[in-house]
Amino acid sequence: MSDASLNTASQAAAAQTGEAGFRDFFALLKPRVMTLVVFTALVGLLAAPVAVHPVVGLAAILFIAVGGGAAGALNMWWESDIDAVMKRTAKRPIPAGKVTRDEAFAFGITLAVFSVVMLWLATNALAAAILAFTIFFYVVIYTIGLKRWTPQNIVIGGAAGAFPPMIGWAAATGTVSIESVLMFALIFMWTPPHFWALALFMRGDYDTAGVPMLTVTHGRKSTRLHILVYTVLLAIMAIGAAFTGIGGPVYLGVALVFNALFLRDAVAIWRRDEDQAEADNYRVEKRAFRLSLWYLFAHFTAILAEAALSGFGLGGWA
Amino acid sequence: MSFREEHELHKRRFGRNLGLGLVLAGFVALIFGLTVAKVTDDDFMVPTQQQEGN
Numbered sequence: 525m526s527d528a529s530l531n532t533a534s535q536a537a538a539a540q541t542g543e544a545g546f547r548d549f550f551a552l553l554k555p556r557v558m559t560l561v562v563f564t565a566l567v568g569l570l571a572a573p574v575a576v577h578p579v580v581g582l583a584a585i586l587f588i589a590v591g592g593g594a595a596g597a598l599n600m601w602w603e604s605d606i607d608a609v610m611k612r613t614a615k616r617p618i619p620a621g622k623v624t625r626d627e628a629f630a631f632g633i634t635l636a637v638f639s640v641v642m643l644w645l646a647t648n649a650l651a652a653a654i655l656a657f658t659i660f661f662y663v664v665i666y667t668i669g670l671k672r673w674t675p676q677n678i679v680i681g682g683a684a685g686a687f688p689p690m691i692g693w694a695a696a697t698g699t700v701s702i703e704s705v706l707m708f709a710l711i712f713m714w715t716p717p718h719f720w721a722l723a724l725f726m727r728g729d730y731d732t733a734g735v736p737m738l739t740v741t742h743g744r745k746s747t748r749l750h751i752l753v754y755t756v757l758l759a760i761m762a763i764g765a766a767f768t769g770i771g772g773p774v775y776l777g778v779a780l781v782f783n784a785l786f787l788r789d790a791v792a793i794w795r796r797d798e799d800q801a802e803a804d805n806y807r808v809e810k811r812a813f814r815l816s817l818w819y820l821f822a823h824f825t826a827i828l829a830e831a832a833l834s835g836f837g838l839g840g841w842a
Numbered sequence: 843m844s845f846r847e848e849h850e851l852h853k854r855r856f857g858r859n860l861g862l863g864l865v866l867a868g869f870v871a872l873i874f875g876l877t878v879a880k881v882t883d884d885d886f887m888v889p890t891q892q893q894e895g896n
Contacts, residue, residue, distance in 0.1 A: 542853055543851055543855060544854075544858070545854040545857050545858050546858045546860070546861030546862070548856050548858075549858075550861075577879045578879075579872075579875040579876055579878070579879040580876065580879055580880075582872070582875075583872055583875075583876050586872065645876075646876055683890065
């Protein structure tokens with residue numbers, strides 16, 4: 525099915541209503557993704573070696589969250605055709621006929637401009653510029669450009685989700701430094717195995733939508749190998765970060781435990797074939813996906829803990 | 843005298859208006875807080891003082 529015909533079908537469905545509720549517009553902001561944005565941006569802001577006034581910090585996090593939500597709304601605007609045919613996304617506001625595509629576009633663009641301008645006024649130009657670039661990257665480079673063109677969509681698109689801690693850090697310090705680049709790298713390397721694990725057990729969804737996910741273009745066996753390779757690279761990076769400015773003994777302990785668990789699951793995924801996976805309803809793949817969420821949460825909590833301990837002269841290796 | 847029964851649409855519209863009202867009230871409070879935070883900051887100087895300083 526072509527993009528054009530899918531677009532027309534979803535537009536017809538969406539045009540039936542024009543009275544969306546508050547919840548429908550809120551759902552356009554992808555609140556679940558927003559929690560990750562808020563948490564990682566907050567860690568970036570609090571781990572920075574510059575004290576931020578609590579109200580300025582609150583405003584910065586809110587505007588970063590709104591910017592992330594705006595990118596989510598614009599993503600849903602562009603992808604309403606594929607959302608309509610995927611089970612996981614069919615109930616989103618546009619395919620469900622609650623919000624029209626035009627409403628979603630207007631909502632997304634307005635909030636994008638608003639969040640960037642407000643972040644600039646509340647903090648500094650660099651933080652606002654990175655937020656603007658993040659929205660541009662997620663909507664134009666990833667959603668409109670890469671997602672339907674290359675199976676490396678998740679790898680490159682992962683950068684968009686990796687920027688929030690860098691924005692938080694820039695909001696506090698006005699700079700980009702090695703610490704914020706490391707936090708970026710952590711999320712960037714984590715994204716591919718996280719999404720490929722999801723793609724393995726959301727079997728059929730991406731095939732139906734015609735999105736060139738690795739599972740569709742290179743097959744599921746290759747995807748299993750990719751998950752293992754990326755998890756090994758992620759483990760090297762994540763454990764290595766323990767010996768930098770954002771790390772310390774607490775972070776190292778957390779990194780060793782969670783990377784060992786994630787590697788165990790990645791090896792298990794690699795050793796399985798489709799028959800085994802189907803036999804137990806993708807138990808290992810689902811476990812790896814859930815673990816990946818805890819993995820990121822644990823690493824960023826550890827970074828925050830190291831920053832908090834340094835306030836008492838205990839953080840890091842010093 | 844009986845009032846016209848409220849349609850589901852009106853409830854939804856009221857919910858949206860209420861939500862938007864609360865968001866706007868929160869935004870006003872945030873801008874007020876930001877203003878207070880910025881003008882009480884040690885680095886803050888009013889423009890005339892900046893000119894005199896230069």
